[in-house]
Amino acid sequence: MDITDTNETRAARARGTLAAAIAAACMTTPLLAAEFGADVRAGITHTDNVALATVDEESELVYSLTPSFYLTHEASRLSTNANYQLQAYRYRDIGETEVYHQYNANVRAVLVPEMFFLDVGGNRTQSIRDPEQRIPQSNLPISGNRQDRDQYYAAPSFQYAFGPSVRTQASYRRTWIDYSDSDRIGSVGSFRSQGNEQSDGNFSIDNYAQGQGFSWALRYDHQRTEYDEETVPWEYQQAVAEVGYWVGGNTRLFASGGKESAWDTPLDSSLEDTLWEAGLSQQMGERLSAEIAAGERSFGRSWRGSLDFQFRRGSTSLSYAETPTTEGRNRFRRSALGEDELPDDFLSRPGSAQRFISNRLEWRLNLDFQRTNLTFALFDVDRTDRTQIDGTPLDDESQRGASVTASYRVGARTDLSLRGSRSEREFRDGDKSDLTRASAAVDYRLGARTSLTLQYQHSKEEGESPFFSRNYDANNVSLFVTRTLF
Secondary structure (H helix, E strand, C coil), rough: CHHHHHHHHHHHHHHHHHHHHHHHHHCCCCCCHHHEEEHHHHHEEECCCCCCCCCCCCCCCEEEEEEEEEEEEECEEEEEEEEEEEEEEECCCCCEEEEEEEEEEEEEEEEEEEEEEEEEEEEEEEEEECCCCCCCCCEEEEEEECEEEEEEEEEEEEEEEECCCEEEEEEEEEEEEEECCCCCCCCCCCCCCCCEEEEEEEEHHHHHHHHCCCEEEEEEEEEEECCCCCCCCCCEEEEEEEEEEECCCCEEEEEEEEEEEECCCCCCCEEEEEEEEEEEEEECCEEEEEEEEEECCCCCEEEEEEEEEEEECCCEEEEEEEEEEEEEHHHCCCCCCCCCCCCCCCCCCCCCCCCCEEEEEEEEEEECCEEEEEEEEEEEEEEEECCCCCCCCCEEEEEEEEEEEEEECCCCCCEHHHHEEEEEEECCCCCCEEEEEEEEEEEEEEEEEEEEEEEEEEEEEEEEECCCECCEEEEEEEEEEECCCC
C-alpha cells in the first residue's frame, strides 16, 4: 500500500468537499449577509534558547509576521464560519524561515427545517509527534518534534419529535485525519505519522421531554477507526435500554442495561458483554444540570458524573468519565500549540493505533467581573488497560495539570493579561516529565485599529528518560504591532 498516495488522495477529497461547501454557502445568499475581518501582526522576539537545548543554549532574534482573517455567513438555512492564520518566523542569526498554516472552517446546512442537517468542516493545526521527546510549547522554537495535522469531516444528522414528549435523533460522522511533515528546521528523517478514517454513528429515542412520571430511552452507538497502514481496524458498539422515574419536576432516577463490545477481545466487535448502570439526573432551568451514574462495564466497574452551573458572575463545570477509546479518537488533543486553556494533551501519539481506558477528571471555573476576567482549570487523566489494537499490553500512563488565565482592563486603552499552566506526566516507572509555561502581556491601543503588545514568556520542561535528558529552560521577550485591516 502506498501510504503517501492514500493520505494525499483522502486529504484532497476532503478539502474539495469543504471548499465546495463554503463556496456554496457564500453563493446561495447575498454577500451582504457575510461578515469579513482581517488583521496582521508584526513582531520581534528575543529568545535565550531557540532550540530548547539542555546545554549550550543559543540566543536568537526572531522576526514574525502573522496575518489572519475570518468569515461568518448566516442565512435562514445555511451558516458558515471560517478563519485562517499564517505564522511566519525569520531567524536572524541562522538565516532560516519557518511558515505554519492554521485554519478552521465549518458549514451547517438545514436540509429540512428542524429535522435534517448537514455539517461539513475541516481544520489544520500543529501537533506533537512523540510525547516522550522534548516538547515545544509553541511554534516559535526550532524543533523536530512537531508536524501538521489536517482533519476534515462530513456529518448528516436527523431529529424528530413524536408528539410533545418523545424525541428521536440519529447522526453519522465520517472524519479523515492526515499528518504531514515538511522540510522544517530540526526535522529528523522522513518520519510520518499514519492517518486514519473514523466512522461514528448513533441513534436514540426517549421521552425525557415529558418531565414527569415514567421515563425511558433506547440508545445505540457504533465507532470504527481505519488506519493507513495495514493495521487491524478498531471497532466498538454499544446498545442500551433505560428506564427511570421523575422525582418532582427536576430530578430523574434511572437504571439501564445492555450489551457492548468486549474489551478483552479487541478483534471481535460484536455485542458480547453485558453492561448496567444506575444513577440520577437533575436539571434546574438553564442554571444547573447534573448527572451521576455507576455501574459495570466490559472493562470492569465504572462511574461517571457531570455538573454545570451558571451563576451571576460566571460559570463552573465538573466532570469525570471512564471511556474505552483509541488515540485517534482523543478529543482532548490540543487544538493549537500554546493556545489552549488546559495544558493537555501531552500524552498524545499522533497516528498511533493504541487503545486504552480514559479515566478523566476535569474542573473549570470562569469568573467575569467589570474589569477582570479569570479562568481556572484542573484535569487528571489515567490511561489504564493500555494495549496495541491487537491486545498486546502496554504500560499505563497518566497526566495531571492546572492552568489559570487572568485579564485586567487597566484603563481605556490598556489591558494586562497573565497566563500560567503546569502539566505533570508519567509514562512508566521512573520516567516522568513536568511542563511549565507562564506569560505576561500588556496591550496598548494606539488607535481604533492599531495596538501595541509587550510580552514575556517562560517555558520549562523537567524530566529524564532512559535515553536522554528532556530538561530545558527558555525565556522570550516580544514586541508586537497589530493592525486591523477591515
